[in-house]
Amino acid sequence: MRAVAFARHGGPEVLELMDLPKPAIADDEVLVQVKACALNHLDVWVRKGIGTKIPMPHIGGCETAGVVVEVGSRVAKVRVGDRVLISPGQSCGRCAWCNQSLDSLCPEFIIAGHQTQGGFAEYAKAREWDVIPISDAWSFAEWAAIPLTFVTAWNMLHHRAGLRAGDTVLIMGAASGVGVAGIQIARHAGARVIAVAGSDEKLRKAAELGAEVLINYQTTDIAKAVREATKGEGVDIVFEHVGAAQWTSALKCLRKNGRLVTCGATTGPKVEIDLRFFFTQQLVVTGAYMGSRSELLRCLDLVERRVFRPVVDTVFPLEDLRKAQERMEQRAVCGKLVVTP
Ligand SMILES: [Zn+2]
Structure with missing residues (x-):
């Protein structure tokens, strides 16, 4: 063959x-x-x-x-x-x-x-x-x-980060395979989505999928734009897979009691955390690796019904x-x- x-x-x-x-x-x-x-x-x-x-x-x-x-x-x-x-x-x-x-x-x-x-x-x-x-x-x-990216994004948001209706979710790398899944899953759960990507074309795609706030990291400071979009509060969840390049900005975007969930290290695996900020703000950083069969079946059903595309x-x-x-x-x-x- x-x-x-x-x-x-x-x-x-x-x-x-x-x-x-x-x-x-x-x-x-x-x-x-x-x-x-x-x-x-x-x-x-x-x-x-x-x-x-x-x-x-x-x-x-x-x-x-x-x-x-x-x-x-x-x-x-x-x-x-x-x-x-x-x-x-x-x-x-x-x-x-x-x-x-x-x-x-x-x-x-x-x-x-x-x-x-x-x-x-x-x-x-x-x-x-x-x-x-x-x-x-x-x-x-x-x-x-569908399968790998959606099951991973579902596990990240619903299981690891405890996504709830009304949450504000920051999706890093929003036009990537896992990013486009993350936007749709977060929107479907009743969250507000802020999308980060490196070009306006990618952000247009994120907007089509339901992202309400668009941040081009090439021209805009991510943390500053997130503060402006959230009345200074920050987001409940950061959906991360980019790795070292945007880690520090990503952490700064979290509100008190916020959760950062990551499934990747595309730009590099070593990152820093300022522990004083981490424990005083009571942040959670959690990892996700793929997802379960039951989560995959759930995603496929929602794709079948054209809730996700x-x-x-x-x-x-x-x-x-x-x-x-x-x-x-x-x-x-x-x-x-x-x-x-
Ligand atoms: Zn087993």
Whole structure:
């Protein structure tokens, strides 16, 4: 089968169109003909090498949508011809963490396309448990733009940060994949959204999704603009994934008793906290890593009902994955990039 994979770590140049064996399925697995797979920054980290053990040559791609073409002998419900998404987060389903809907803390938790072969190929396999049926309410490319980012944003806001109606939420990196999910989830819960992005085009996209206050960090001081928009109070929640570059500004935007939740470190992992400010203002800083299966199913239901919508920037042919990853690294993207074989 055709796949765009890498046999050594490095820059975009290590990605090559390869002819690799079609995955062989076990009794409890299904084979999916990939129709679309969305990109994430994780693909780039894994390509560069982050020390995790991965199969080589490695096929990335964590968000795969397609059609089932083969099922193992013990597969009970999924049938050939079903339209499905492969769940990006996969866990044992039996341990104490899984049974508290804290799947991503499961000792067996993996991300499809990171620790396994992903969807930047003609075919991908998964356990029956990890394929989720999808309707034709959206295209394959649109469905592929949903699962990882929405489940992460849902976990961040509803679970980790305790989002409530009436909260004011500051969304950093508002036009990114996780940002466009965060805006929609916060608005749906009755929050007021302040969006931060690096261009007016990105802020227009954030406004279309419901952001009420727009801050271009290239031209405006984020903390000052947030104080002005909140009568000097600050926000209840900061939704963060940018990392070192905007950390200090992000913390300054919190009101007393505010919560900062982060799921990423795109611009660098080391940050500082002034403890005096932290404890006197009674702030909470919390981390989030993906989300649970139940949160994913909740998000997919809301997408199905068109409460949330996918935001696809560009669909590339699979062969242009290198070009697509370069584009993502330049951060000139509103929403998601998707490839189709
Ligand atoms: Zn488990």
